Amino acid sequence: MTHTGWTLRAARLAAATAALATGPALAEDKPETKDPIKLAIANTTDADIITYAFAEGLKKAGYAVKIQPSDYAAHYTAVGNGDLDMLVDAWPTYPELRDEVIATGKAEDYGSTGVKAREGWWYPLYVKEKCPGLPDWKALKEAACIKALSTAETAPNARFIDAPADWATASDKRASALGLNVTVINPGSSPALAAALQGAIDKKEPVIGWGIDPFWVTARNAGEWVEFPAFEDACLTDPKWGINPDATHDCGFRRGEVSKIINSASAKKMPFAARILKNFKFDAKDVAAAVYAVDVEGVPLEKYAADWAAKNPAVVDSWLK
Amino acid sequence: MTAGTPTSGRRRDSSASSISYVLLALAALTVAVSIIWPGNPTHRLPASWQLDLMRPTTQAIRYVSSDLSIAGIEVSEITRAFARLVEWPLLFVQGLLAAPFTVEVPVIGSTVLPTMPWSVVVVLVAALAHWLGGVRLTLLSTATLLYFAVLGLWTSAMYTLSAVIVSVACGVVIGLLLGVAVYRHPRLEAVANPVYDTLQTLPVFSYLVPLVVFFGLGPVTALVATIIYAMPPMARVTTLALKSAPSTLFEFARMAGCTPSAEIWHVLLPSRMRDLLIGVNQVIMLSLATVVIASTIGAGGLGNDVLRALKSLRFGTALEAGLAITLMAITMDRMSRALATRRPDHTRVSSPQFLVRHAHGAAALALGALLWALSTLLPQLHTYPAEWTLSTANVIGEAVQSFNREHAAGITAVRDGMTVTVMRPVRDLFSAAPWLCVAMLAAAAGTALYGVSRGAVILALLIAVAVAGLWPHAMLSLYLVAIASVFALLIGAPIGTLAALSPRLGRVVDVAVDTLQTLPAFVYLVPTVVLFSVGELPALLSITLYAIAPAIRYTQHGLSGVEPSVLEAAAMAGATRTQILTRVQLPLAMPHIVLGASQTLVMAFSMLAITSLVGSRGLEILTLEALGKVDPGKGLVAGLGIVILTIVVDRLVSGAAGRWSWERERERG
Numbered sequence: 001m002t003h004t005g006w007t008l009r010a011a012r013l014a015a016a017t018a019a020l021a022t023g024p025a026l027a028e029d030k031p032e033t034k035d036p037i038k039l040a041i042a043n044t045t046d047a048d049i050i051t052y053a054f055a056e057g058l059k060k061a062g063y064a065v066k067i068q069p070s071d072y073a074a075h076y077t078a079v080g081n082g083d084l085d086m087l088v089d090a091w092p093t094y095p096e097l098r099d100e101v102i103a104t105g106k107a108e109d110y111g112s113t114g115v116k117a118r119e120g121w122w123y124p125l126y127v128k129e130k131c132p133g134l135p136d137w138k139a140l141k142e143a144a145c146i147k148a149l150s151t152a153e154t155a156p157n158a159r160f161i162d163a164p165a166d167w168a169t170a171s172d173k174r175a176s177a178l179g180l181n182v183t184v185i186n187p188g189s190s191p192a193l194a195a196a197l198q199g200a201i202d203k204k205e206p207v208i209g210w211g212i213d214p215f216w217v218t219a220r221n222a223g224e225w226v227e228f229p230a231f232e233d234a235c236l237t238d239p240k241w242g243i244n245p246d247a248t249h250d251c252g253f254r255r256g257e258v259s260k261i262i263n264s265a266s267a268k269k270m271p272f273a274a275r276i277l278k279n280f281k282f283d284a285k286d287v288a289a290a291v292y293a294v295d296v297e298g299v300p301l302e303k304y305a306a307d308w309a310a311k312n313p314a315v316v317d318s319w320l321k
Numbered sequence: 322m323t324a325g326t327p328t329s330g331r332r333r334d335s336s337a338s339s340i341s342y343v344l345l346a347l348a349a350l351t352v353a354v355s356i357i358w359p360g361n362p363t364h365r366l367p368a369s370w371q372l373d374l375m376r377p378t379t380q381a382i383r384y385v386s387s388d389l390s391i392a393g394i395e396v397s398e399i400t401r402a403f404a405r406l407v408e409w410p411l412l413f414v415q416g417l418l419a420a421p422f423t424v425e426v427p428v429i430g431s432t433v434l435p436t437m438p439w440s441v442v443v444v445l446v447a448a449l450a451h452w453l454g455g456v457r458l459t460l461l462s463t464a465t466l467l468y469f470a471v472l473g474l475w476t477s478a479m480y481t482l483s484a485v486i487v488s489v490a491c492g493v494v495i496g497l498l499l500g501v502a503v504y505r506h507p508r509l510e511a512v513a514n515p516v517y518d519t520l521q522t523l524p525v526f527s528y529l530v531p532l533v534v535f536f537g538l539g540p541v542t543a544l545v546a547t548i549i550y551a552m553p554p555m556a557r558v559t560t561l562a563l564k565s566a567p568s569t570l571f572e573f574a575r576m577a578g579c580t581p582s583a584e585i586w587h588v589l590l591p592s593r594m595r596d597l598l599i600g601v602n603q604v605i606m607l608s609l610a611t612v613v614i615a616s617t618i619g620a621g622g623l624g625n626d627v628l629r630a631l632k633s634l635r636f637g638t639a640l641e642a643g644l645a646i647t648l649m650a651i652t653m654d655r656m657s658r659a660l661a662t663r664r665p666d667h668t669r670v671s672s673p674q675f676l677v678r679h680a681h682g683a684a685a686l687a688l689g690a691l692l693w694a695l696s697t698l699l700p701q702l703h704t705y706p707a708e709w710t711l712s713t714a715n716v717i718g719e720a721v722q723s724f725n726r727e728h729a730a731g732i733t734a735v736r737d738g739m740t741v742t743v744m745r746p747v748r749d750l751f752s753a754a755p756w757l758c759v760a761m762l763a764a765a766a767g768t769a770l771y772g773v774s775r776g777a778v779i780l781a782l783l784i785a786v787a788v789a790g791l792w793p794h795a796m797l798s799l800y801l802v803a804i805a806s807v808f809a810l811l812i813g814a815p816i817g818t819l820a821a822l823s824p825r826l827g828r829v830v831d832v833a834v835d836t837l838q839t840l841p842a843f844v845y846l847v848p849t850v851v852l853f854s855v856g857e858l859p860a861l862l863s864i865t866l867y868a869i870a871p872a873i874r875y876t877q878h879g880l881s882g883v884e885p886s887v888l889e890a891a892a893m894a895g896a897t898r899t900q901i902l903t904r905v906q907l908p909l910a911m912p913h914i915v916l917g918a919s920q921t922l923v924m925a926f927s928m929l930a931i932t933s934l935v936g937s938r939g940l941e942i943l944t945l946e947a948l949g950k951v952d953p954g955k956g957l958v959a960g961l962g963i964v965i966l967t968i969v970v971d972r973l974v975s976g977a978a979g980r981w982s983w984e985r986e987r988e989r990g
C-alpha cells in the first residue's frame with residue numbers, strides 16, 4: 001500500500017501526542033492481537049475518508065492497521081471470507097451486496113456510521129432553462145426537455161450518464177418503469193463519470209447524470225436532484241406498488257446512512273475493536289470537507305485523516321469508550 | 322497468437338470450396354428471409370432457444386470456493402495456502418525496495434528487514450545497465466529512477482517494481498515448465514495452444530472476481546491475475562525454442578549420455594537462451610500492461626496513483642504516474658533485450674581471479690555498500706527528501722478543461738459528426754445483420770481457407786455465442802473493433818511509410834509508439850471523456866490509438882527491410898523516388914503490412930475490455946457488470962465470448978493474409 005509506512009509513522013506520532021494530552025482511554029481495554037486489522041479503501045474519497053478516520057481510532061487504541069485498496073463490490077466478498085476484518089463504507093443506496101454477505105452469516109451488521117448519503121439523478125441548475133418543470137421527474141416527459149438532453153448517440157432519446165455498472169443503480173429499470181425516453185449510458189468507472197459530468201458542465205451542455213453527495217462534482221457545481229416518487233422497499237419487489245401497476249422500480253432511490261460491517265470471526269477474536277466499530281460515528285460535514293480538500297486541493301488523504309484525528313481528539317476518544 | 326497455415330491453393334480439395342459456396346448461398350438466403358420476415362429465428366435467435374450459462378457457472382464457482390473439499394481440505398484453503406506461499410517472496414522484495422518488512426526468525430525473534438536506500442538502488446541499477454548495454458542504457462535507467470524520485474513517486478514505483486519482479490519470476494518459471502511439458506508430450510499442444518489463446522484474450526476483468534474468491538484481496542491476487550495474463554508467451558517461446566533446436570545438438574546430447582530431462586535442461590534450453598530471453602521480455606511488458614487493472618484489486622503502486630488522480634480529474638498527476646509506468650516498461654524492455662542480444666565474452670573467462678573477472682560488479686557493490694553506510698549519516702541518501710520533489714500540478718487538467726470550454730461548439734460538431742456519419746450506420750449494419758448469416762459467412766471463409774473441419778469449428782463457436790445469448794453484445798464489440806482497426810490502418814500505414822523513408826522521423830515514431838503501447842490507456846481515456854463525454858466515441862478513439870502501433874511498426878519494418886541492392890537497381894533503371902516507393906518498396910513490403918493488419922485487429926480486441934470503463938456497450942460491459950455484482954459466471958461467460966470473437970477474427974484475417982501473400986509469391990514465380 002502506497003505511503004502506508006509514512007502514514008503509520010505519522011499516525012503513531014499523532015497517537016502518541018494525543019495520548020499524552022488525554023491519557024489512555026480505559027486501562028483494561030487492550031488490543032487482543034498484534035496482527036494488523038485489515039480495512040479496505042475503494043479509491044473513492046467520500047468512502048475512503050470514513051475508513052481512514054476509523055483507522056485513526058483503531059491506532060489510537062493501540063491496534064496495528066493495514067489498509068489496502070480494493071474494488072468496492074469485491075470488498076463485501078472479502079469481509080465475508082475474512083480477508084477484511086471490518087468495513088465502514090457500506091453505502092445505503094443499493095444494499096443487495098451488503099444483505100447478501102450478512103445473509104451468509106459470515107459477517108454482521110453493526111449499524112450506521114451516522115453519515116447520511118444521497119445518490120440519484122442530478123443535473124446542473126442551467127438545465128432548468130430547457131426543462132422548466134424540474135426538479136419534478138415529470139418534466140423529463142416533455143418532448144422539448146428530452147430533445148435538449150439528447151445527443152447524436154442517443155437521439156431521439158435523452159442521454160442519462162449513469163454510475164459505473166458495478167454500482168448497480170437500476171437507473172435503466174427506473175427509466176422504463178416511469179416511461180422516460182432516456183438512454184442510459186454507462187461510464188464504466190467513477191473517473192469517467194466525473195469527467196463526463198464536469199466536461200458537459202464546462203461546455204454548458206444540457207446534461208443529466210448520476211449524482212452523489214458528498215462528491216466533489218456535486219459540491220463544486222450548482223445543481224439539484226430530480227424528485228421521483230418517494231422510495232419504499234415494496235417498490236423494488238411489488239409491481240402493483242406505485243404509478244406503474246405492471247413494473248417494479250417506479251420510484252426514486254433509497255436514502256439512508258452509511259453502515260458498518262464486521263467479519264463474524266473477527267468480532268469474536270477482538271471484542272475491543274468490535275466495540276470501537278460499534279461506537280464509531282462520523283459526520284457528513286467532515287466527509288464533504290475532506291472530499292473538497294483531497295479531490296480539489298490535492299491534500300493526501302492519509303495526511304488529511306491524521307490531521308483530522310489530531311484536531312478532534314474528543315471525537316476519536318468517544319469511539320474508544 | 323499462432324495462426325494455422327492455410328491449405329495451399331494447389332492442395333485445397335474441391336469439396337471444401339463447394340461447401341463454402343453452399344454456405345455463402347445459405348447466408349444470402351438468411352438475408353432474403355429476414356427482409357421478408359424480420360425477427361425469424363435465423364435473424365434473431367428466440368430467447369427460448371438460448372441457454373443461460375451464466376447462472377450455472379456462478380453456482381459452480383461458488384460451490385467450489387465455499388463448499389467443495391478435497392481429502393477433507395476445502396479448496397479455498399488450498400488456494401489460500403498457495404497465496405501465502407507467493408506472498409512471502411513478494412513481501413521480501415517489497416521489503417528490500419519499498420517498505421520495511423518484519424520477519425519472524427525462530428531464534429532471534431522478529432527482525433525488521435531494512436529497505437535499500439534510493440541512492441543504492443540507483444547505483445546498482447546503473448551498474449547493471451552498464452554491464453548490459455553500455456553508456457546509453459545507463460543513462461536511460463538512471464534517468465528513469467531519477468524521474469521516480471524527483472516526481473515524488475519513488476515508493477509507488479518500488480511497489481510496482483517489486484510486483485513486476487515477482488510476477489516475472491513466477492511467470493518465467495511456470496512458462497518454462499509448461500513449455501517443456503508441451504515439448505515432451507506433443508499431444509498436449511492441441512490443448513495448450515487454445516488455452517494460451519484464451520488466457521491472453523480473456524479480459525482480466527472477467528476473472529478478477531473468481532480470483533478474489535479464491536485468493537482473497539490484495540497484492541497476491543493482483544499478482545496471480547498478472548501472471549495468468551503475462552505467462553503464455555514464455556510457455557510458447559519455450560516450446561518453440563526447443564522445437565527449433567538444431568539436430569546436431571540432440572546428437573551431441575545423446576552421445577554425451579544425457580537423460581531426456583538433462584538433455585532439455587542442460588543442453589537444449591541453455592543453447593536457446595536468446596529465444597528464451599525474448600519470452601522473458603514479453604512477460605515483463607505484459608506484466609506492466611496490467612499494472613492499472615491490477616490496482617483495482619489491491620496491487621497499489623503506480624497503478625493506484627493513476628486511478629486515484631483520475632478520480633478527481635487531476636490529469637497532470639495521472640500523466641506523471643502513467644509516464645513513470647511507461648519509463649519503467651521501456652527501461653526494462655531495453656535491459657532485457659540487451660541481455661537477449663548480449664554476446665558471451667569468451668576472451669576474459671580465462672582471468673584467474675574471481676574479483677578480476679567481476680571487477681565491475683564488485684566496484685558497484687562496494688559503492689552501494691558505501692552509500693548505504695553513508696545514508697545512516699545523511700538521511701537524504703536514504704529517503705529522497707520531499708522538498709526536492711517537483712510536480713506539474715494540475716496544469717494539464719486545466720488546459721484540457723479550458724480547451725473544452727473554449728471550443729465547445731467545435732468539439733460537439735466533431736463528436737456528433739463522427740457519430741452520425743460513421744458510427745451509427747456501421748453499428749446499425751452490424752446489429753441488423755441476421756446472426757446466422759454472419760456465422761455462415763465466417764464459416765464459409767474458414768472452410769475456403771482451412772478446409773471443412775475448421776470451418777465447422779468456426780460455425781460451432783459462433784452458434785455457441787448466439788445460444789449463450791451474447792450475440793447482440795458481440796456485434797456491438799465487433800463493430801467498434803472493426804471501425805477502430807480500419808482507422809488504425811488508415812493512419813498507421815502512412816506514418817509507418819514516412820518513418821521508413823526518414824530515419825530521423827523513424828526514431829521519433831519509435832519513441833511515440835513505445836509510449837502509446839506502455840502508457841496506461843486510462844491516462845488518455847479520461848481526458849477524452851471530458852471532451853467527448855462517455856460512450857462509444859472515446860472507446861473508439863482509445864482502441865484506435867492502441868492498435869495503431871502494429872500498423873506503424875509492421876509497415877516501417879517491411880519497407881526498411883527491402884534489400885538496398887534492389888533499391889539501387891531501381892534507381893539505376895531511372896525510377897523516381899515516388900516510383901521506387903509505389904512500384905518496388907510497397908509491393909515487396911506488402912506481406913509485412915498485411916501481417917500488421919491482422920496484428921492490429923488482435924490489439925484492438927485486447928483493448929476492448931478497458932473501453933468498458935468509458936462507456937462502450939459490447940461484451941466487455943458484461944464483464945465489468947459482473948465485477949460489480951460479484952457474479953463470476955457472468956464475467957467468465959462474457960469473457961469467453963470475447964475470446965471466441967478474437968480467435969475467429971484472427972484466424973480468418975491471418976489466414977486470408979497468408980493465402981494472399983502466398984498467391985502473390987506464386988504470381989511473381
